[in-house]
Amino acid sequence: MTVIVHHLENSRSQRVLWLLEELGLAYDVKRYERNKATMLAPPELKRVHPLGKSPVIEDGGTVVAETGAILEYLVDKAGGRLGAPAQREDALRYRHFLHYAEGSLMPPLLVMLVLARVPLFGKMGLKKFRPMAEVHFDYVEGQLASRPWFAGDSFTAADVMMSFPIEAAVGRAGILEGRPHIAAWLEKIHARPAYQKALAAGGPYAYA
Numbered sequence: 001m002t003v004i005v006h007h008l009e010n011s012r013s014q015r016v017l018w019l020l021e022e023l024g025l026a027y028d029v030k031r032y033e034r035n036k037a038t039m040l041a042p043p044e045l046k047r048v049h050p051l052g053k054s055p056v057i058e059d060g061g062t063v064v065a066e067t068g069a070i071l072e073y074l075v076d077k078a079g080g081r082l083g084a085p086a087q088r089e090d091a092l093r094y095r096h097f098l099h100y101a102e103g104s105l106m107p108p109l110l111v112m113l114v115l116a117r118v119p120l121f122g123k124m125g126l127k128k129f130r131p132m133a134e135v136h137f138d139y140v141e142g143q144l145a146s147r148p149w150f151a152g153d154s155f156t157a158a159d160v161m162m163s164f165p166i167e168a169a170v171g172r173a174g175i176l177e178g179r180p181h182i183a184a185w186l187e188k189i190h191a192r193p194a195y196q197k198a199l200a201a202g203g204p205y206a207y208a
Helices: 014-023 043-047 067-077 088-116 121-146 157-173 180-191 193-202
Strands: 003-008 027-032 056-059 062-065
Touching (some): 014 157, 062 067, 067 088, 088 157, 121 157, 157 180
Parallel strands (some): 003 027
Antiparallel strands (some): 056 062
């Protein structure tokens, strides 16, 4: 059955398209544009899910929201491909980064985005907040220094999940200087054919 992806431009839902391409699952894209003044999702998304957010997928009669939950659903739908590795430590890392991406890494990036839009006091806040965010950037660099992919030796859905916050961090915080392993990982994922196909399917994506 074809998965319907309710896809908002320049958003987390780009990861859903990428994973679908990696897994070779059939899908259709229903695109939504942000409000140009507020940059929020349009009200039409509330017809799909009460939160009115993207990503949301429909698969038959099943509606799934939240990126991490969607990625886990798709991995399960594909028989476990690109899911948790068999080795226990790798499986633990897989689950960690599947949740770390939104639970720990995205919040400081969101704060930085908000502060950057606040005149005068925003710059002062950014200066004080930046060291806290740097702890996360250094952590990610250290993890990629010890293995080629986030869960271990193989590419998994954890790498897909981590793509958006890292791309956002590059765009908002310029984190690549002195972090060659993050830069190398980004080059690898951007070169993947499935990533390129997902970009073509999704349309505008400012963080790529």
